[in-house]
Amino acid sequence: MKIQLSNNKSTELLYADLVVDTSGSASLTSTWLEKAKITVPQEKLDIGLTYVSQKFKLPENPKRDWKIKLIYPNPPQEKVGGTISKVEGDQYIVTIIGYLNTISGKEIIKREDGFLELTRTLPKQDIYHELLNATPLNKPSIYRVPQIKWKRIDKVKGFPNGLLLMGDTICRIDPVFGQGMSIAVLEALALRSILQEQRVSMQQAITSYHKKVARIIAPIWKMVITEVFRYPAITGKKPPELNIQQWYAKQIYLLSIEKRDVYDSFIKVMNLVEPITFLMKPKIISSVLKRILVK
Structure with a gap:
């Protein structure tokens, strides 16, 4: 496969038998395939997910007997959830998530107590009470996941020779479930197995890999959309069961x-x-x- 690398000063061509794209959901491979008029079927759902995270130092409390607390929303009535997790240096990371564009990032940044007030919207007040006398160690960070998307590379006809996709480049799952890196590990193990046992051409091995990855993702995707579809406002292809x-x-x-x-x-x-x-x-x-x- 031929790859063209460009910057402001020069262009360089590289040749490789195998190119692995792990650049994530924003990968330029999709744009490149579109320009080459190669259609990639997709399954996607608009979830309007917002993540807001901030690090804190909590006051000493001998009764604090936990390392992590998770408050998950009960859909469809509740759209906001959160976690508080102990990390290195006796610090805590708090992450609040909201589906369907429930969380306004501007309000959180504009108000000094914006993040604390956000924790008050959780179904339970555990995290809010922990933060009442806590010391913020940084500013809130906001991250958005408008969609979850599964690119069905396994169904593409005429896929470029020597190109292999992994991780979020193929499927961006709902990060609330914390399965993205586990999926990537399973894909890496599948690739290792195929390459170690390779008795076919490289392109046949790549095709076999993409089909195997589809079998890995399918039940996980179904598990995730089962929960996501508890919100009636989320539309998309629903399984009959x-x-x-x-x-x-x-x-x-x-x-x-x-x-x-x-x-x-x-x-x-x-x-x-x-x-x-x-x-x-x-x-x-x-x-x-x-x-x-x-x-």
């Missing part, structure tokens, strides 16, 4: 509060240590049915 998936996911979530084994299984699936079918073991299904019958 969405209502059943949302009902079962809700039961698992509620059951995980009551049963440690269900919680452990739930966390393993969310962190991609186990496949989603791990939550459909007979024992867990039985616990779900018993919970329904009792209540």
Whole structure:
């Protein structure tokens, strides 16, 4: 494959058997493919997600027995959630998230107590109370994720020889679930496996990789959009089994509060240590049915 690198002074051509694009969701590969009239099918949802983060020093509290607290919104009524996490140097990072453009970045920056007031909008006041006497260590940082997007490279006909995509370059998942880097690791392991066992041409290996990555992403994408579609204002292609998936996911979530084994299984699936079918073991299904019958 031929790559053209340009700056203000010169242009250089590089030749390679394999080019791996890991430059993320803003990758210029998509623009380049469009100019080459190569159509890339996409699945995308407009989620209007805003992240606001700030670092704090908390006053000493011997009763503080946690390292991280997570407050997740209960859709569709609640759109704002947040976390407070202990990091190095005995400091804490607080991140507030809001779906559907709920959070106004301008208001947070304009007011001195803008971030603190934002934490008051959370469904629970735990983080707000922790910050009442805290010392800010930096200014709030704002990051926006307007869309989640999955570029179906596996369905592209006539994809350029020698080009391989990984990470957010293929699929930008909802970062609230913290799965982006785990997906990238699974993709890297898939690539290693294919290259180590390579008995075909490089281009056939690349095609095989993109198809394998699609199989990795598919269940994770379905898991994420199951939750995102709890907001009626979010539109897009909905799987026919969405209502059943949302009902079962809700039961698992509620059951995980009551049963440690269900919680452990739930966390393993969310962190991609186990496949989603791990939550459909007979024992867990039985616990779900018993919970329904009792209540």
